[in-house]
Amino acid sequence: MAKLIPLKQWICDDCGELIEQPEHGYVEWQHDRESNTKHKFRIVHRGDHSPKKPKDCFYPNAERGGDTAMDSVLGDNGRVYLTSWLDPGEEFKGSNRRTVKNLREWVVLFRRLQVPYFEEARLYFDKAVNDGRLGGANEIYFYLPDQGLKDILEEYAAEES
Numbered sequence: 001m002a003k004l005i006p007l008k009q010w011i012c013d014d015c016g017e018l019i020e021q022p023e024h025g026y027v028e029w030q031h032d033r034e035s036n037t038k039h040k041f042r043i044v045h046r047g048d049h050s051p052k053k054p055k056d057c058f059y060p061n062a063e064r065g066g067d068t069a070m071d072s073v074l075g076d077n078g079r080v081y082l083t084s085w086l087d088p089g090e091e092f093k094g095s096n097r098r099t100v101k102n103l104r105e106w107v108v109l110f111r112r113l114q115v116p117y118f119e120e121a122r123l124y125f126d127k128a129v130n131d132g133r134l135g136g137a138n139e140i141y142f143y144l145p146d147q148g149l150k151d152i153l154e155e156y157a158a159e160e161s
């Protein structure tokens with residue numbers, strides 16, 4: 001079964017090692033100048049928790065567009081923060097601009113931070129698709145924490161331990 005604690009542990013997009021707790025992680029992105037939007041989202045170790053110390057897991061300075069600590073992107077507050085990038089809300093008419101370049105990329109980030117088991121199950125998505133697991137599943141079921149995602153973990157995560 002699951003090895004990562006859902007919504008509290010992640011795999012670092014830079015070094016590939018475990019981020020053990022939210023306080024050890026960071027979300028970062030690059031800034032696309034042309035469209036003036038965020039893209040290339042990553043979840044990485046916070047500087048002082050990087051296994052690469054004294055280096056770190058962040059994008060090189062020249063590529064970094066912005067970042068935020070995990071506590072601002074998790075839970076109820078996190079849902080508000082992350083969706084504000086798509087639309088700040090109809091009360092804020094002056095600034096109704098979407099600040100995310102690619103919606104699909106945002107969905108992956110959102111689910112990694114907000115949908116239990118997504119982070120771990122995604123390690124096996126390619127395998128599951130190759131094995132024909134999409135056959136009976138629709139695009140909702142496949143990502144439901146207690147259904148598609150748990151099925152995938154039961155099938156594939158156990159194999160490796």
Ligand SMILES: [Zn+2]
Pocket residue numbers: 012013014015016017044045050051057
């Ligand atoms: Zn790392």
